[in-house]
Amino acid sequence: MADGSETSLLLRQVRARQVTAAVPWRKARSARGQAHYPGYFWSATMGAHVIYESRLELARLLLADFDRDVAVIAAQPFLLQARVGGRARRHVPDFLLVHADRSVQVVNVKPASRLADPLIAEALAWPGGLFEAHGWQHEIWSGADPVVLSNLRFLAGYRRPGLLPEDLLDEVPCCGCCGSSAWQLTWTAALTQTVS
Numbered sequence: 001m002a003d004g005s006e007t008s009l010l011l012r013q014v015r016a017r018q019v020t021a022a023v024p025w026r027k028a029r030s031a032r033g034q035a036h037y038p039g040y041f042w043s044a045t046m047g048a049h050v051i052y053e054s055r056l057e058l059a060r061l062l063l064a065d066f067d068r069d070v071a072v073i074a075a076q077p078f079l080l081q082a083r084v085g086g087r088a089r090r091h092v093p094d095f096l097l098v099h100a101d102r103s104v105q106v107v108n109v110k111p112a113s114r115l116a117d118p119l120i121a122e123a124l125a126w127p128g129g130l131f132e133a134h135g136w137q138h139e140i141w142s143g144a145d146p147v148v149l150s151n152l153r154f155l156a157g158y159r160r161p162g163l164l165p166e167d168l169l170d171e172v173p174c175c176g177c178c179g180s181s182a183w184q185l186t187w188t189a190a191l192t193q194t195v196s
Helices: 016-021 055-066 119-135 146-158 166-171 180-187
Strands: 041-042 047-053 072-074 080-084 087-091 095-099 103-107 136-139
Touching: 016 072, 016 095, 041 055, 047 055, 047 072, 055 072, 055 103, 055 146, 072 087, 080 119, 087 119, 103 119, 119 136
Parallel strands: 103 136
Antiparallel strands: 041 047, 072 095, 080 087, 095 103
16 A cells, blocks of 8 residues: 555455555565666656666666556556466566556566566466456567667656746747757657657
């Protein structure tokens, strides 16, 4: 919950607003010599930092933050526990995205090279089935066009509000110029440019 306390509910009782109001289930942790690079990403969508556990998760987070249709981003949103095939199973999704139309999407991030592993495929399939039965979309994400990601990383430098005075932004002609005001307008979707 938002105060850090825990509550247990059946998945059919869970609403996205409860999940997005809570603190992340796991915290970003780092240790000397670890293979992943966790951290905190300042999200323009959330107006706050969002945690990630790997560079691949950071890439998916960047795409979600740029997507004007995404209204809320929750990282490491909850622990799902179930009995599957007679076994007790546990799963923490990477992200829960709430879209402007209030639809919900649960995202699991895995490198493409690991998706062929039957254990990984099964570990992602059972929660995906439960999410979809609950009416939530489920995405297994393993990367995007490197050019798009590179361009979004560049534009992300202009995502913070207040970087430029509002009155200046209102005066920028929509000519596709390359000034910092045009980059900020592109991030906020006030100016449309192709990122690929």
